[in-house]
Amino acid sequence: MFKKYLRKLTPYLFITPHLIFFTAFLAFPAFYGIYISLHKWEPLSFNKPFIGLANYQKLFTSGTLQNRYFWNALVNTLQFVIFSVPALVLIGLLLAILVDSKIKYKGLFRSIFYTPVILSVTSVTLIWMWMLDSQTGLINYFFNQLGLESVAWLSRETPAWISLVVTTVWWTAGHNMLLFLAGLQDIPQHLYEAAKIDGASIFEQFWYITLPSLKPTTLFVTVMTTVASFNVFGQPFMMTQGGPGRSTQVAIMYIQQEAFTNYKMGSAAAMAIVVSLFIIIIGIFQFKIMSSDVKY
Amino acid sequence: MRKRVKVSVFLVVILLLTTGSVLAEEITLDFWNGFTGPDGTGMGKMVEEFNKENEGEIEVEMQVMQWGTYYQKVVTALSTRSDSSPDIGIMHVDRVPEFASKGVLLDLDQVVADLGWSKDDFSNSVWDAGIYEGNRYGIPLDVHPLTMYINKDLFEEAGLDPEDPPKTPAEFMDAAAKMTKDTDGDGEIDQWGTAFPPLWPGPEFILPTLLRQFGGSFLNEDGTEVVVDSEESIAALEYAVDLVHNKGYSPTDIQQDGEVTLFRQGRLGMHLNGIWMISGFKDQEGLNFMSYPVPRMGQELAIAGNSHNFVFFRKAGNSEAEFEAAAKFVKYISNNSDKWATFGQIPARNSVRDTQAFKSLEHQASIAQEVDSVVFPPKHPIASSILTPYYEAVNLAILGQEEPAAALKDAAEAGQMALDEYLQTQ
Numbered sequence: 001m002f003k004k005y006l007r008k009l010t011p012y013l014f015i016t017p018h019l020i021f022f023t024a025f026l027a028f029p030a031f032y033g034i035y036i037s038l039h040k041w042e043p044l045s046f047n048k049p050f051i052g053l054a055n056y057q058k059l060f061t062s063g064t065l066q067n068r069y070f071w072n073a074l075v076n077t078l079q080f081v082i083f084s085v086p087a088l089v090l091i092g093l094l095l096a097i098l099v100d101s102k103i104k105y106k107g108l109f110r111s112i113f114y115t116p117v118i119l120s121v122t123s124v125t126l127i128w129m130w131m132l133d134s135q136t137g138l139i140n141y142f143f144n145q146l147g148l149e150s151v152a153w154l155s156r157e158t159p160a161w162i163s164l165v166v167t168t169v170w171w172t173a174g175h176n177m178l179l180f181l182a183g184l185q186d187i188p189q190h191l192y193e194a195a196k197i198d199g200a201s202i203f204e205q206f207w208y209i210t211l212p213s214l215k216p217t218t219l220f221v222t223v224m225t226t227v228a229s230f231n232v233f234g235q236p237f238m239m240t241q242g243g244p245g246r247s248t249q250v251a252i253m254y255i256q257q258e259a260f261t262n263y264k265m266g267s268a269a270a271m272a273i274v275v276s277l278f279i280i281i282i283g284i285f286q287f288k289i290m291s292s293d294v295k296y
Numbered sequence: 297m298r299k300r301v302k303v304s305v306f307l308v309v310i311l312l313l314t315t316g317s318v319l320a321e322e323i324t325l326d327f328w329n330g331f332t333g334p335d336g337t338g339m340g341k342m343v344e345e346f347n348k349e350n351e352g353e354i355e356v357e358m359q360v361m362q363w364g365t366y367y368q369k370v371v372t373a374l375s376t377r378s379d380s381s382p383d384i385g386i387m388h389v390d391r392v393p394e395f396a397s398k399g400v401l402l403d404l405d406q407v408v409a410d411l412g413w414s415k416d417d418f419s420n421s422v423w424d425a426g427i428y429e430g431n432r433y434g435i436p437l438d439v440h441p442l443t444m445y446i447n448k449d450l451f452e453e454a455g456l457d458p459e460d461p462p463k464t465p466a467e468f469m470d471a472a473a474k475m476t477k478d479t480d481g482d483g484e485i486d487q488w489g490t491a492f493p494p495l496w497p498g499p500e501f502i503l504p505t506l507l508r509q510f511g512g513s514f515l516n517e518d519g520t521e522v523v524v525d526s527e528e529s530i531a532a533l534e535y536a537v538d539l540v541h542n543k544g545y546s547p548t549d550i551q552q553d554g555e556v557t558l559f560r561q562g563r564l565g566m567h568l569n570g571i572w573m574i575s576g577f578k579d580q581e582g583l584n585f586m587s588y589p590v591p592r593m594g595q596e597l598a599i600a601g602n603s604h605n606f607v608f609f610r611k612a613g614n615s616e617a618e619f620e621a622a623a624k625f626v627k628y629i630s631n632n633s634d635k636w637a638t639f640g641q642i643p644a645r646n647s648v649r650d651t652q653a654f655k656s657l658e659h660q661a662s663i664a665q666e667v668d669s670v671v672f673p674p675k676h677p678i679a680s681s682i683l684t685p686y687y688e689a690v691n692l693a694i695l696g697q698e699e700p701a702a703a704l705k706d707a708a709e710a711g712q713m714a715l716d717e718y719l720q721t722q
Contacts, residue, residue: 043375044398065713134549136557152549155494155695241495241552245692260368262681262714 037269044263055270067256070271072246073254074278080236080250083165083230088225089218091169092176097210099177100184110181114174121171121234128167129154129239157247160240164248167235172228178222183217184210189252220289230279251275323621324355329386329604330363334575338636339629346628354621356384367391374400374609382609384622389425389434389603390673396428397677403609404432407623419667422644423602430677434605435626436644437633441601441670442501443663444591445559445567445577448584450475450487454565461588462566468591472545475565488546490566492536493557494694498550499687501600502568504673506532509594514674514683520719522688522711525704532594533693533700541696546647549695559585571641574659587659589666601670603644606630642667678718685710 037055039048058066099110116124131138134151140150153163192210200208211218233252236242242249251271259268331339338396343358359382361369373381387395395401404426408414415423418436426434448458454474462468472489479487492498507513512528515521522530540546547558559567560580568590577585590599606626608619629636633643634653642664655661673679689707692698 042398043371044395044400065710065717070709129552133551133554133557135547135554135563136561152551154551155549174320239552243495243691244695244697245688257684260371261684262678263371 028214033269033272037267037273039266041266041269042263043265048266051266053266056273056274058267059270059274066267066271069246069249069254070251070274073251074275076247076249077230077251077275079161080164081226081234083161084168084229084232085222085225087165087169088173088176088229089222091173092221093180093214093218095173095177096180096184100181110177113177116171117174117178119171122238124167124171125235125238128163128170132163132239138150154240155244157244160244160248162241164232164235167239168229168232176225179221180214180217183214187213213289219287222290223286226282226286227279230275230282269278302572311551321617322352322355323487323618324357325384325618325622325625326364326380326382327356327358327384327625328382329358329384330366332362333572333642335572335636336360338638342629342632342635343529345632346625349628350624356625368576370395370609377612379613380612381611384620384625385607385609386437386604387434388605389422389436390675390679392426392434392607393428393604393675393679394677395607395680396431396433397517400610401433402610402619404435404608404613407608407619407626408432408435410623411621417646419646419649419670420440420501420643421668421670421672425603425672425675426605434607435630436597437604437606437630438636439601439603439667439670440641441663441667442497442505442568442573442590443571443573444588445569445573445585446585446588447559447562447565447567449562450565453550458586461586462591465593466503468566468593469545471544471566472539473543476545485544485547487563488547488558488565490539490560490568491546491564492540492568492694493550493552493555494566494691495552497517497569498694499690503536503572503596503690504534504600504671505590506536506593508598508671509592509596509601510535511595514686519674519676520715522682522708522715524689525701525708530701530704533690533704535593536690536695537696537700539695540694544577571660571663587663589663589669596667597669597671598671600673601665602672680716681714681718682711685714 038050038052040051040054041048058064059070061067082257082274099106099113103109132140134140134150134152134155137153139153143150151159153159173277187210192205192211195205195209231252232250232257236248236250237253237256242253252275255271255275258264258271323595327343329336329339340358340360343356347355370382370385392401417423419439422436422439426432426436444461446458451471454471456471456474456600462471468490475487475489476485477487478485492502504514507524507529510528510532512523512526512532514524516523529657540548543568547555553568555564556569556573558564560583562578564585571587574587577583606629608622621680630645631648634648636643636649638657643654648654649664649667654664673683676682685707686704689700689703693700693703
């Protein structure tokens with residue numbers, strides 16, 4: 001009797017450690033965030049009155065500061081997602097195929113491509129800021145050597161976006177490479193052997209075997225990269241400070257400003273909830289399109 | 297078994313020691329600040345000396361963190377109203393109204409009276425800056441103004457006297473013009489007279505300096521209207537834009553700290569940045585530089601700056617004895633702040649600025665000549681929310697992406713929206 005009971009309990013015991021951390025660091029803060037967003041929440045004020053949906057209303061009423069800056073920041077974030085996600089997924093896949101093929105020094109290349117991932121955002125942005133500097137940067141030096149005009153990489157809108165995306169790709173593509181590499185190594189070799197016997201070219205093999213087999217990995221990588229790109233903060237915060245003006249200010253930057261410069265925690269929490277709704281909707285959308293025949 | 301005896305003896309000794317100190321009623325004060333550079337090392341030494349002098353009575357425990365996270369941590373600690381929140385803190389003088397208006401700072405009028413300090417002991421503006429709505433909440437430790445760093449070699453090359461730096465608008469323009477040139481003959485300017493960067497410290501220090509020099513201000517007298525789109529303010533911004541884009545005496549599109557790199561490389565004649573850069577520039581090999589007060593570029597001399605102030609935080613169990621201990625500590629540090637100056641700042645107290653020790657600090661003493669012209673950001677609980685749109689307008693105008701007048705009009709509107717929202721809830 002007791003044994004049977006224990007056996008039933010076992011799976012729950014296995015998930016308990018994770019459940020504790022999940023509750024403490026994810027579920028609780030998320031619900032607490034919703035609670036805060038319904039209040040006028042200023043950290044140093046004793047009174048934190050309930051104000052219903054007023055914080056949300058401000059976001060959707062034109063003429064308020066929040067309305068003016070939040071949607072600008074959200075559109076900027078969407079732009080970043082649209083520019084960076086395809087690049088991160090494709091380059092991650094290409095690198096994985098490269099280091100999975102029969103080249104020399106495979107291990108060395110794998111390490112080189114992965115190394116940037118372990119750097120902190122501060123180091124990465126500092127390195128790129130020095131290279132991208134308008135007057136003294138390495139990149140403009142090469143441009144000048146090639147007879148090209150210097151570019152103000154971080155203070156014009158278009159070059160600033162390019163710089164942010166390139167920096168992000170350099171920094172995090174290695175992570176996607178690792179995931180794709182694991183996916184590639186899971187594909188059974190006999191599929192390729194059979195295809196070769198049937199006379200399939202390299203590209204046909206890639207198209208009909210590699211890509212379909214990688215579908216679950218690709219779905220996972222795309223969704224995770226999208227979520228990560230939505231949460232972009234460090235790169236624009238350090239490199240452009242949201243400039244010129246507010247043209248590269250992303251959602252998390254504005255939320256951080258509202259919370260820690262203006263000390264309007266309630267309003268900031270409301271914005272965070274709206275952003276996460278966007279992420280959820282886009283995530284569902286991606287799953288719908290890509291997972292029609294994915295089996296786990 | 298033997299080991300166990302040893303351990304328990306050890307524990308008993310520890311117990312006796314700790315209760316012993318409790319009996320002596322040593323007061324422990326938590327002192328938080330953001331002095332992460334050499335200034336923190338200096339402050340740490342002063343705290344150590346203070347603790348040695350007051351052994352058994354007062355123990356100050358200093359915690360240092362980045363300024364950026366410091367304010368967030370202070371806010372978090374104070375919001376819980378717990379015992380773990382700090383007793384003493386350092387606060388930039390422009391942040392004092394924000395915290396004072398929330399009632400988390402202690403009124404220091406009595407401390408100042410007990411110490412026998414008055415306005416005459418401090419440089420003018422800094423003394424008044426720590427007062428909010430009639431009460432004193434901040435005791436100034438130092439003043440850190442915008443500073444003009446000059447490259448002596450470039451001055452001499454251009455036929456200028458590095459011992460006699462520009463002081464008037466005409467002299468400043470003339471020097472800037474003479475040092476802007478193409479040194480390698482490729483047809484492009486690669487050495488500049490000065491630099492007005494569109495990012496820090498441009499919008500936060502350089503433009504506010506110009507704004508005040510041209511006679512403008514951020515808020516009207518009674519603090520109900522944002523006036524950053526006034527004629528004076530537009531004139532100040534147009535002056536900067538003209539210097540960058542039409543005269544070309546400053547590089548365009550400077551990135552964060554790009555002008556610092558240029559100055560370090562010896563390609564910038566007059567560099568405007570905070571006084572805190574001195575020690576970094578001293579470490580730069582082959583950089584022959586000197587520090588001077590920022591010259592007059594408009595009608596009257598004014599130099600934007602800030603000041604580190606001591607504040608006492610309100611806590612649940614604030615006792616009289618703790619308050620007195622904190623006051624003793626502040627007096628000790630203030631009296632010895634000439635030591636502090638060696639780490640880059642100008643002491644707020646006149647008597648300390650007059651000491652031989654301070655006067656022997658070539659750079660600091662030179663900058664301190666104009667300490668009475670230092671002006672501070674507007675005194676308002678939501679100053680940062682009001683000023684952020686102004687900083688963006690300056691950024692866009694100096695980049696040449698918006699006209700000064702239009703950008704400032706937007707900034708005044710956005711700032712006014714933030715101010716109105718605040719005034720409604722008062």
